Amino acid sequence: MRPFTAITRGQVRTPSTGYSLEMNPSYPFDPELHQPGSTAAGGRCSWHGTEGTVETECEGEAVVSFQDQQGKWQSGCQRALEELVDRGQIEPLGQSA
Numbered sequence: 049m050r051p052f053t054a055i056t057r058g059q060v061r062t063p064s065t066g067y068s069l070e071m072n073p074s075y076p077f078d079p080e081l082h083q084p085g086s087t088a089a090g091g092r093c094s095w096h097g098t099e100g101t102v103e104t105e106c107e108g109e110a111v112v113s114f115q116d117q118q119g120k121w122q123s124g125c126q127r128a129l130e131e132l133v134d135r136g137q138i139e140p141l142g143q144s145a
């Protein structure tokens with residue numbers, strides 16, 4: 049166990065923005081966690097379509113499943129995963145395994 053683990057639950061203050069965020073656990077992508085027929089259930093990245101930086105649907109393959117700030121299941125491609133971890137919104141994939 050690294051000391052870092054202590055701050056992966058609850059409120060995390062990010063130096064760059066100054067406001068605190070909930071950090072959610074991340075899981076290896078599992079289509080069964082997502083609503084049938086949704087982008088995520090189809091193995092695609094849903095995060096870039098809703099909250100992300102591109103307007104068109106992300107072409108990336110989903111590699112991670114996680115719950116967003118509203119508790120809604122989202123899937124993310126590799127880029128989404130890296131960005132979310134960077135922002136401190138989700139844990140790095142496989143950290144708790």
Ligand SMILES: [Zn+2]
Pocket residue numbers: 093094095096106107108124125126127128
């Ligand atoms: Zn994406």
